[in-house]
Every structure is written in structure tokens, then in C-alpha cells.
Amino acid sequence: MRHRLQFAGKKLLRMILLLLGVSLAAFLLMNASPLDPLQTNIGQAALGSMSQEQIEVLEAYWGKNTPPAERYLQWLGSALRGDFGDSLLYRRPVLQIIGERLGGSLWLMVSAWILSGVLGFLLGAAAGWTRGKWPDRLIRGYCLLISSTPVFWLAILLLLVFAVWLGILPIGLSVPIGADAASVTLADRLAHAILPALTLSVTGVANIALHTREKMIDVLESDYVLFARARGESKSSILLRHGLRNMALPAITLQFGSISEIIGGSVIAEQVFSYPGLGQAAVSAGLGSDMPLLLGITVVTAALVFGGNFIADLLYGVIDPRIRRRAAHK
Amino acid sequence: MNPILEVRHLSISFLQYESGFRRRMLTVIRDLSLTVLPGEIVAVVGSSGSGKSLLAHGILGLLPYNASMQGSILYDGTPLDPARAARLRGKEISLVPQGVNYLDPLMTVGAQLRKGERGAEIKKRCREVLARYGLKEETQSLYPFELSGGMARRVLISSAVLQSPRLILADEPTPGLDAQSAGRILGHFREMAKGGAGVLFITHDLDLALTVSNRVVVLYAGETVEEASASDFASGKLRHPYTQALWKALPCGEFTAVSGAQPYPGEIEQGCLFAPRCPHCRAQCTSGEIPYHPAGNGWVRCLLSPQEEE
Numbered sequence: 001m002r003h004r005l006q007f008a009g010k011k012l013l014r015m016i017l018l019l020l021g022v023s024l025a026a027f028l029l030m031n032a033s034p035l036d037p038l039q040t041n042i043g044q045a046a047l048g049s050m051s052q053e054q055i056e057v058l059e060a061y062w063g064k065n066t067p068p069a070e071r072y073l074q075w076l077g078s079a080l081r082g083d084f085g086d087s088l089l090y091r092r093p094v095l096q097i098i099g100e101r102l103g104g105s106l107w108l109m110v111s112a113w114i115l116s117g118v119l120g121f122l123l124g125a126a127a128g129w130t131r132g133k134w135p136d137r138l139i140r141g142y143c144l145l146i147s148s149t150p151v152f153w154l155a156i157l158l159l160l161v162f163a164v165w166l167g168i169l170p171i172g173l174s175v176p177i178g179a180d181a182a183s184v185t186l187a188d189r190l191a192h193a194i195l196p197a198l199t200l201s202v203t204g205v206a207n208i209a210l211h212t213r214e215k216m217i218d219v220l221e222s223d224y225v226l227f228a229r230a231r232g233e234s235k236s237s238i239l240l241r242h243g244l245r246n247m248a249l250p251a252i253t254l255q256f257g258s259i260s261e262i263i264g265g266s267v268i269a270e271q272v273f274s275y276p277g278l279g280q281a282a283v284s285a286g287l288g289s290d291m292p293l294l295l296g297i298t299v300v301t302a303a304l305v306f307g308g309n310f311i312a313d314l315l316y317g318v319i320d321p322r323i324r325r326r327a328a329h330k
Numbered sequence: 331m332n333p334i335l336e337v338r339h340l341s342i343s344f345l346q347y348e349s350g351f352r353r354r355m356l357t358v359i360r361d362l363s364l365t366v367l368p369g370e371i372v373a374v375v376g377s378s379g380s381g382k383s384l385l386a387h388g389i390l391g392l393l394p395y396n397a398s399m400q401g402s403i404l405y406d407g408t409p410l411d412p413a414r415a416a417r418l419r420g421k422e423i424s425l426v427p428q429g430v431n432y433l434d435p436l437m438t439v440g441a442q443l444r445k446g447e448r449g450a451e452i453k454k455r456c457r458e459v460l461a462r463y464g465l466k467e468e469t470q471s472l473y474p475f476e477l478s479g480g481m482a483r484r485v486l487i488s489s490a491v492l493q494s495p496r497l498i499l500a501d502e503p504t505p506g507l508d509a510q511s512a513g514r515i516l517g518h519f520r521e522m523a524k525g526g527a528g529v530l531f532i533t534h535d536l537d538l539a540l541t542v543s544n545r546v547v548v549l550y551a552g553e554t555v556e557e558a559s560a561s562d563f564a565s566g567k568l569r570h571p572y573t574q575a576l577w578k579a580l581p582c583g584e585f586t587a588v589s590g591a592q593p594y595p596g597e598i599e600q601g602c603l604f605a606p607r608c609p610h611c612r613a614q615c616t617s618g619e620i621p622y623h624p625a626g627n628g629w630v631r632c633l634l635s636p637q638e639e640e
Binding site: 226 | 387390392394395416418419420421424425427431432433434435436437438445446473475476489
């Protein structure tokens, strides 16, 4: 029990340091951005017609007159108390916006995450099992093709095929255009999420499948599989008893490690499909110099990624007796 | 008595990719012949890199996908093709592999021994077999990483005898063990042979092979150079210069080593593979095929007749 607490404590400390580092890096990058918040958000023409006093008020609002160190420390101080401030663009609390946007994005990301994980694992295992034969070639060809395709291009392609040519799926947004919020059905929401989720899944599959394939080949060439075959174990027994068990560890690493890729991909996919999720909010916060919102999103997504890796660490101990028993002996 | 295993003119080659897309066949085992009788331990001795492990894998029909095999293997008088090998392995033919990495690292010893079978019968048999090798019941719930070297080897032997096999292929079952533990392990093989099983004992250790086996087959660079009975060594009736050199290198021999090293597969194209290191090498030794022929109660692949040697 004691080592578990120690383990959790160490991880927690690491997470705090990571979030600090990530927020500082995001702040510095934003600070170094050549975009002028007034120019981008208000526009040259509007600024020209304003009085000097009005401009000064706006500059104060966008934090142009405060030194960067002071701004960051101010943000950090209130963030530590749980207050992530108000978004400058939306004029509402950052956490509220993140909550809303995450609600839209989360199940998009979760469904893409599960789909790409399951499909990637199955395809990779099948390819490794049939190494060199046609199913392997087919799967590998698909994976290499997809890996070398940019996400945004794939998103546009799907949009073109399903929304423009076939016309069976909506072209963008998360609900029908002009519909009353009360009249939007679950079917509507589903139909709008299919394409972005598909984009994310299709790209995620390739990476996981290729890695799983390699691991499958490693396992099949291992001494213990040779011995299992020498002892007369059937192919299905080798696959089910030895193959899956030994592939579980790398699969977990890949699956939980892919959270970051799914979040990264969602930024692009949501942009292409104008899907109002967290990814899109991150883009508008970045382009619109909305420092509190961007830092809030950065911290939340970093925590999600960290949480995923933490869960993977915990699962290792469940699956691998070398980790579990060593820890217990201590 | 009919042999339980007969290997005739066995060759194993690998398809190897050289620089670019050029491929070549690399022959790792060439013209290997041996027989194993029931109740007999036949040692196959050769230094590392002479293709010993591949022999066991070839008999079991478990060669890697890029390997091919020529010649014939007869088990119990009938050809052992891959399909028959697949039916017999783990039942009549058992492998005792080299070490603990032949056990699945994520599975308990008991689960691996049972091979997925359930029921009281198999559990009872596992318990009995483990007990026979001095392993406690609790060993079954251990993972391979928790086993000591000696325990792991006894577990591997247990797994081989669980099905009362008629042919046991022991692939270097004793490396890294002290003489006493190795002797104990070899004692187990002698018991199995007494029970009527044929044992093919693959090793690099001639000294050890002589203590346990009835006959010794000597490999040099993947080729059988001599088959001799164990008593031929001490009585000085050895036929091949390489075997003589091996014997002389032992502490109980003259304790002298022959210079040079075994050639790599494909390095020497024709003639005797030992020719460059042989003290009796002559012109006809370096060309053509050297036949493997009977000599006394053994076999030899050498042009030198025993009389000349004296």
C-alpha cells in the first residue's frame, strides 16, 4: 500500500510540474506571437475611428500594457485558486467555455479513440499474423497511405465525398443550421459528428496498426512461442494465450499515448468541419490572442494527456506480473 | 531394435538478402546424418554456430519461414513431414529448450505446463512431475522471472516429460550450471532413456556429452564429421582429426588446443571444411565432396584411413 501512495505522490508532483511548464511555454509562445490583439479582433478600420482614450481602454483590456511576467504571475495566482479568469473573446468564464466545448468534443474524441484503438489493434494483429501474405500487404499498404496523408486533406476528401457528392451527411457544424436549439434531435447531433469522428479514427488506426503488427511479429518470433509450438499448442491457443497477453502491454501504451494525437487531430478536424469543439476553441483563442482561454485549454488538455498516461502506468501493474510482484515484494 | 529417429543427409539453408536485392542460399547444416535408438542418448556435439539448435527445430518442423530443408527425417520408421511433426510434437516428441526465455514471461508456470487444459487429471500430473524434479507445488504459481536458473531448467524438463514422450530433443539444457547441477539434470535424461525414450542431446560441451551419452555425433561447421561411441574417445579409436583435436583440448586429454576457428557457412565451397586447420591435410582434401562412410562401429567424413594415421 505504501509504495502505491509513493507512486501516486510522485506522479502528482510530476503532473504539477508538467502543467506549470506547459502553461508557461504556451504563455511565452503567445507572448512572442506577432499578432496584435487589437488589430486582429477589432480591425484596422474600427481602430482608426476610435479616440485615443477608447484605444487605451481596449489595450488595457487585452493586457498590452502589463509586463509579461506580471501577467503570467497574475494568471497563475488566480489559476491556483481555481479561477481561470474570463475569456477575452467570449467575455465568459474560461472554465464554462471549456466545459461546453469539451462536452461537444469529448464524445467525438472518445468515439474516435475507441474506434481507432480497437480497429488498429485488430488490423495490426491480423497483419502480423499473416505476415507477408495478401492481408498483411493490404493492411500495411492502407496504413502507409493513411500515415502519409495530412489530416486536413483527408477531412476535406471525406467532406467532398459524403457531404458534397453523395450528400448523405451534413457539411459541417454540430447541429443543423438555423435550427432551434430545442428542436435538435440526438440523430441530428450524431449525423454531424460522424465525419469528424471518422477523420480522427481513420488517421489514428494507421499508427496503432503498424505498431501492433511489429509487436505481433516479435511475439511470433519469440523463443516462448517457438517452445509453445514445440509443445504442440495449436495456432489459436498460441494467439489467444501467448499473443494477446504479450501484446497487451504495448497496446495499452499505444492506446493511452494516442490521446495526445487524438486531441491534436481534433484541432484540425474540427476546424475543417467547423465543429464547435475544444479544438476549434483553441484555434480561435490562439489566433485571437485570448490568453486566459488558450492557457485554460492548454492546461486542461495537458491534464487529459497526463491522465491517460497515468492510467496506462496503473494498468501495466495489473497486466505485467514483473511489475506487480516486484512492487509487492518491496 | 528399430531406430526411433533417423536423420539422413539433412541440409538446412536460409535465404539471405545480401546488399541490395541479391539473394543467396546460405547452407547452415550440410549433409547431416544420425540415428537414435530407443533407450539411447545420442549427443550431438559442435561449437556454437555449427547449426545445432536448427537440427532440433528442423526435426520438430519449426524452422523459420525463410529456411528450407533437404534430406529425410524418419520417426519410428516413417517419414516425418511437417504435418506429422505438428501432430507429434508435444505428445511423442518433446523439446527441452535452452533457458528461461522459452517460457512466456507473462504466464505462471502452472498455466504454461497445463497448456490451457483444465481438470483434476492434468493438475495431478503436473504436481507429480514437478515433485519428481524436486519442485514444490508453489512453483506452479510463480512467473518465469521468479525462477532461479536451476529451477527454470527443471520446469522445462518437467514440461517435456509431462506427456511421456518417446523422443526427447534436449537443446543445450545445461549451460551456465555448475558441474553438480548439470550432472543432476543429465541424470534426469538418463532416467528418461532408461524408461525407453530416445534422447538427442545437443551440446557444445564434449566433456558433459561423454559422461551421459552412448554415442556422440560431432558437427563441424554444420556438417557431421564423425559418429563414435562414447568409449572410443578414451580408448583412442577416434577417426576424424577434428574429433581428436576436441578430445585433446579436454583436461582429461592433452589439454592442447588446435589453432584457427570454424569457418562461417558458405565460406568454404568444396572439400573438407576442416582442411585449413587439419595437420593431415592433403591435396585431394580440398576439392570435391568428402563422403561420409562407415568406419569400424562408427562413421567418419575423412579421406585419411586409420592405418595412415598411426
